[in-house]
Amino acid sequence: MSSVGFIGLGQMGSPMAANLIKGGHSVKVFDINKEAVQALVSAGASAAATPAEAASDSEFIVTMLPNGALVRSVIFGDQGVTSSMSPSSLLIDMSTIHPFETDALVKDMTAAGFDMMEAPVGRTSVHAIKGELLILAGGTKEQIARAQPLFECMGSETVDAGGAGMGIRVKIINNYMSIALNALSAEAATLSEAIGLDFDTALKVMSGTPAGNGHFKTTWPGKVLAGDLSPAFMLDLAHKDLGIALDLANQVNVPMPCGAASRELYSIARAAGRGRQDWTAVFEQLRVTSGLEAKIK
Amino acid sequence: MSSVGFIGLGQMGSPMAANLIKGGHSVKVFDINKEAVQALVSAGASAAATPAEAASDSEFIVTMLPNGALVRSVIFGDQGVTSSMSPSSLLIDMSTIHPFETDALVKDMTAAGFDMMEAPVGRTSVHAIKGELLILAGGTKEQIARAQPLFECMGSETVDAGGAGMGIRVKIINNYMSIALNALSAEAATLSEAIGLDFDTALKVMSGTPAGNGHFKTTWPGKVLAGDLSPAFMLDLAHKDLGIALDLANQVNVPMPCGAASRELYSIARAAGRGRQDWTAVFEQLRVTSGLEAKIK
Amino acid sequence: MSSVGFIGLGQMGSPMAANLIKGGHSVKVFDINKEAVQALVSAGASAAATPAEAASDSEFIVTMLPNGALVRSVIFGDQGVTSSMSPSSLLIDMSTIHPFETDALVKDMTAAGFDMMEAPVGRTSVHAIKGELLILAGGTKEQIARAQPLFECMGSETVDAGGAGMGIRVKIINNYMSIALNALSAEAATLSEAIGLDFDTALKVMSGTPAGNGHFKTTWPGKVLAGDLSPAFMLDLAHKDLGIALDLANQVNVPMPCGAASRELYSIARAAGRGRQDWTAVFEQLRVTSGLEAKIK
Amino acid sequence: MSSVGFIGLGQMGSPMAANLIKGGHSVKVFDINKEAVQALVSAGASAAATPAEAASDSEFIVTMLPNGALVRSVIFGDQGVTSSMSPSSLLIDMSTIHPFETDALVKDMTAAGFDMMEAPVGRTSVHAIKGELLILAGGTKEQIARAQPLFECMGSETVDAGGAGMGIRVKIINNYMSIALNALSAEAATLSEAIGLDFDTALKVMSGTPAGNGHFKTTWPGKVLAGDLSPAFMLDLAHKDLGIALDLANQVNVPMPCGAASRELYSIARAAGRGRQDWTAVFEQLRVTSGLEAKIK
Numbered sequence A, B, C, D: 001m002s003s004v005g006f007i008g009l010g011q012m013g014s015p016m017a018a019n020l021i022k023g024g025h026s027v028k029v030f031d032i033n034k035e036a037v038q039a040l041v042s043a044g045a046s047a048a049a050t051p052a053e054a055a056s057d058s059e060f061i062v063t064m065l066p067n068g069a070l071v072r073s074v075i076f077g078d079q080g081v082t083s084s085m086s087p088s089s090l091l092i093d094m095s096t097i098h099p100f101e102t103d104a105l106v107k108d109m110t111a112a113g114f115d116m117m118e119a120p121v122g123r124t125s126v127h128a129i130k131g132e133l134l135i136l137a138g139g140t141k142e143q144i145a146r147a148q149p150l151f152e153c154m155g156s157e158t159v160d161a162g163g164a165g166m167g168i169r170v171k172i173i174n175n176y177m178s179i180a181l182n183a184l185s186a187e188a189a190t191l192s193e194a195i196g197l198d199f200d201t202a203l204k205v206m207s208g209t210p211a212g213n214g215h216f217k218t219t220w221p222g223k224v225l226a227g228d229l230s231p232a233f234m235l236d237l238a239h240k241d242l243g244i245a246l247d248l249a250n251q252v253n254v255p256m257p258c259g260a261a262s263r264e265l266y267s268i269a270r271a272a273g274r275g276r277q278d279w280t281a282v283f284e285q286l287r288v289t290s291g292l293e294a295k296i297k
């Protein structure tokens, strides 16, 4: 069992720290919110008056804070973690912050002689309570192995994301996709209702197509990911159908800005001569438009 | 077994007509492309010189054409279907056209004393060949039952979409969602590559979250669809994470117009006071913004 | 003075026809709205019962209708213009319709041996009443010269747009720009208010910059239009400032979808290596992204 | 004549500092780039080794730096401005930074007993050289009056933006509008070329309409700004024309994401029942969608 300094006892941090205690670890907590600290103390933690105090004599320091500026100030600020942390301890930032902030923190910590990894989490506070978070670990294999006993108290699955900075990167990509998709789903569902279509019927149909299952495991593997752009469903036809949907939405006054934006990406692909390629070519085209090297000739 | 007039022998229509022949139906075909007609004749069809000829003495007339203007001209134009079709026959438009064009055709056919339903198809030409299309039937229960023997030759599943015009509506909603999602997926995958993240790692993570599985069967049923907007994942946090992703993308020059558009929908929800509601509230908000009545108080 | 058949007596057509009468022309009018016809008859027109009747014995036939499908039906439908129009007369479509519909009409009219030009109008019904419309003439120099006496009754300025189909094209480009700009202006003004900035101060500043005066006559002529992309204002800096504005808007919940979309165009330009070029390079880049040949090396 | 500490000698700062010297002021300069410092010394400045040194004994300290984090570090960091600045001196930040960063700096400076205002600049480095910048002054009347002799060396016009933080706000609003407008202009010009329209003709027409002159001084004053939404040009018609333009663009493969986004704002306005109001109602609607109180009943 280890000693852990835990900083940031919000909706996520509180249950995570509680689960570390339940797991038998010795936990010292800090938060600017005294009530949150008190609640954890009642659950078996000891209270620290500063980040420095939480870090001193702790083998692990965990930060779970709202944003990168706060993480930085808690680490490097007055009475910060680094003023007392041992070089043999490991700091684990589990907050969701900007990946370039993570990179800078790792760089600065390393330069200052400290050990740091990041391990942002997937899922929600409900999972935090149950100890069923998804741990997205960014660090060396050694760092991840060392932290794994802690992760097992807080989560039910650890993903080795592939090195320092990759944990937060996969977190951001995943959230990007799910958050934007939530809005896109709202567009489809609202249009459905506005044109008088029973949503359960729509759901039933979509549950058997990429509309409901995504493209990553359905249309992409055999096509764009395999380097094959011969058309299973021609990009020009996708563009046509999208045009029908957008016209319809505009006639019934359902704003569909995500879909409208997506059509312009198809236009870019068509302008690049991809109209008769498979619709998954929209990915290869966006790669090229982003300055990445073309993969498929 | 029935007599079928089939008009439109392209990538989709040709294998569909061939499967009707294989199913034992007597098929008369028309297309402005003589070679396509010839190929079907070799497969056992008889050739018609006009839509009218294809329609005469046929219990069913199927149209499978590129757009609504062509469907209308084939039905009501010179030598069109209605100049010879029997009032006791059933016309089935299987093309993907604008739902309002379908509505107008059904109205005009009914006014002229003819029987019409629509049955656009899901999946691709590969499925058309195998007779495994998804048939999205828009019509009365009687019309669908009557057409079912034909659908069974061409498809492996028929969905009763809920009445006239609903088949094409569910087709368009499904395609909207899958086509826009394809573009959104391209954004996530391109950003992943641009920031040096192994895409397989991203896929692995997303395959366990709404990013990979969609929201319709994961986050929505217990929340917005159940009328509960208490936060499992707070809308403000979703907005924050999306902001990080977009900032990142802009720094590495990956255009993400769909995601950028989606953020503005979250802004609308926040402006409406939904920041501390569940992120699925973006759907309820879009409903309201579209002029639909609020469902959740 | 000429004989004119005028079809379409709405908000625009009624005052235009009235001004032709005032100008001394002999006008025969048709509209499906009998009251509109009656009002013009009171003003000195004669009534026609069909488009054909309005066209017969008229040297000019003017159409001013809501959309292209109606224009086509009025010209080629039952009792349409072409059933009575003389080959020596000139049909002038002044409606705002899709340019490809105009092209098709001109082609079909020519094939049928008739003379047609288009002349959509700029400005509003207020100008229509005063006879101060902007006439955007698409046709041969001869057609325009022939129609000019009519245009002078209805408008205060005629632009020779450069040939058949160019009148409607310039109309659509102009309206695209002004309509989208209206929405973009709303974004800037709303953000201004949301951040507590006096809008008059904003207006005062913008009235001296491209924000208020546009780029066409300010930043573009010396730069991208002159083939010079050396930076007066670096594209990277524009991208940075836009990012500040969008972040600000997102913090105060002002949705700015146009601006958000524009940032992605700057990302495309940056991905193409144009970050250190002049910001007007966004035009050259969009040209290339649209498949047009690069003009500036 | 005054003593000025000038920090940040880039494309803008160098000529601005040089103009202060020409104006007779005594200027001490600091930049991390030694060559930039050297060049100014040759022009008559004295060199400072740190921000603190530049600030000591200077009545004014000017900062002209790339972003807010740098401005903060130069002011409050090690050897920063505040370690030597006199409470009777005035710090003027002329950089373009995030308005909330400006607000925080002003707050922190005031709390620390220092005097600060912001004065970002409009126009470009060409104008910086000529001393013809547009000075957007955010501060009290006293601060602005005190700084005016300096502004007169660097610029040709000073705008009193209305108080602390308002200079940077008006700068950001102005830049938002001009930068997004640049991209929108690119869309219109590219579409024009793609449909074969002579751009000079387009320019000629637009130079007489809101497309070329903006809405702030043309359509808005008599309508939405005057509280009058009776239609001079009906919002529904604007939406229709925009739809034509977008359809056209999609057919010729010109991506127009800004225009596409703008159409969705018109949809929102239509959904809110504004279709028959004046098109300038898109502003009032966006205000309401942003959570601002409706102004027009």
Ligand SMILES: NC(=O)c1ccc[n+]([C@@H]2O[C@H](COP(=O)([O-])OP(=O)(O)OC[C@H]3O[C@@H](n4cnc5c(N)ncnc54)[C@H](O)[C@@H]3O)[C@@H](O)[C@H]2O)c1
Pocket: A007, A008, A009, A010, A011, A012, A013, A030, A031, A032, A033, A036, A064, A065, A066, A067, A070, A074, A094, A095, A096, A097, A121, A122, A123, A124, A125, B232, B233, B234, B237
């Ligand atoms: N809530 C979720 O569902 C969820 C899911 C995954 C990831 N996350 C991420 O987890 C992190 C924490 O989220 P949360 O929901 O617990 O946030 P929260 O706002 O509930 O908690 C943040 C805590 O940090 C504390 N804090 C702020 N400044 C501090 C400082 N200077 N020193 C010490 N403590 C300080 C606050 O008092 C608060 O208790 C965020 O980065 C969030 O994006 C949240």
Ligand SMILES: NC(=O)c1ccc[n+]([C@@H]2O[C@H](COP(=O)([O-])OP(=O)(O)OC[C@H]3O[C@@H](n4cnc5c(N)ncnc54)[C@H](O)[C@@H]3O)[C@@H](O)[C@H]2O)c1
Pocket: A232, A233, A234, A237, B007, B008, B009, B010, B011, B012, B013, B030, B031, B032, B033, B036, B064, B065, B066, B067, B070, B074, B094, B095, B096, B097, B121, B122, B123, B124, B125
């Ligand atoms: N291809 C797919 O994967 C797919 C999937 C689902 C739905 N659809 C829809 O199915 C319909 C047909 O698609 P397709 O891929 O077969 O198109 P296609 O272009 O391959 O075939 C269209 C056929 O219609 C014929 N045609 C055109 N005008 C005609 C006329 N006036 N009279 C008679 N025939 C005429 C053409 O000659 C051609 O053979 C479209 O509406 C399409 O959106 C296609």
Ligand SMILES: NC(=O)c1ccc[n+]([C@@H]2O[C@H](COP(=O)([O-])OP(=O)(O)OC[C@H]3O[C@@H](n4cnc5c(N)ncnc54)[C@H](O)[C@@H]3O)[C@@H](O)[C@H]2O)c1
Pocket: C007, C008, C009, C010, C011, C012, C013, C030, C031, C032, C033, C036, C064, C065, C066, C067, C070, C074, C094, C095, C096, C097, C121, C122, C123, C124, C125, D232, D233, D234, D237
């Ligand atoms: N209103 C403006 O400010 C404005 C400005 C420039 C251009 N325009 C364009 O001018 C055209 C006319 O606009 P409007 O504002 O006068 O429209 P409107 O709706 O007021 O008038 C259209 C008229 O056409 C008539 N009509 C419809 N179908 C007909 C048919 N089959 N036969 C005969 N008449 C028929 C209607 O009864 C009506 O009187 C449109 O294309 C519009 O885009 C309008």
Ligand SMILES: NC(=O)c1ccc[n+]([C@@H]2O[C@H](COP(=O)([O-])OP(=O)(O)OC[C@H]3O[C@@H](n4cnc5c(N)ncnc54)[C@H](O)[C@@H]3O)[C@@H](O)[C@H]2O)c1
Pocket: C232, C233, C234, C237, D007, D008, D009, D010, D011, D012, D013, D030, D031, D032, D033, D036, D064, D065, D066, D067, D070, D074, D094, D095, D096, D097, D121, D122, D123, D124, D125
């Ligand atoms: N260039 C323009 O046309 C223009 C127009 C209006 C406003 N602005 C704004 O003016 C500001 C300056 O722009 P610029 O074009 O001169 O940028 P620049 O990049 O040319 O110059 C920035 C200068 O700051 C110096 N610097 C960076 N970090 C420093 C530090 N810690 N201490 C001291 N010096 C440091 C750099 O060495 C450099 O000389 C920016 O905020 C920009 O947005 C620029």
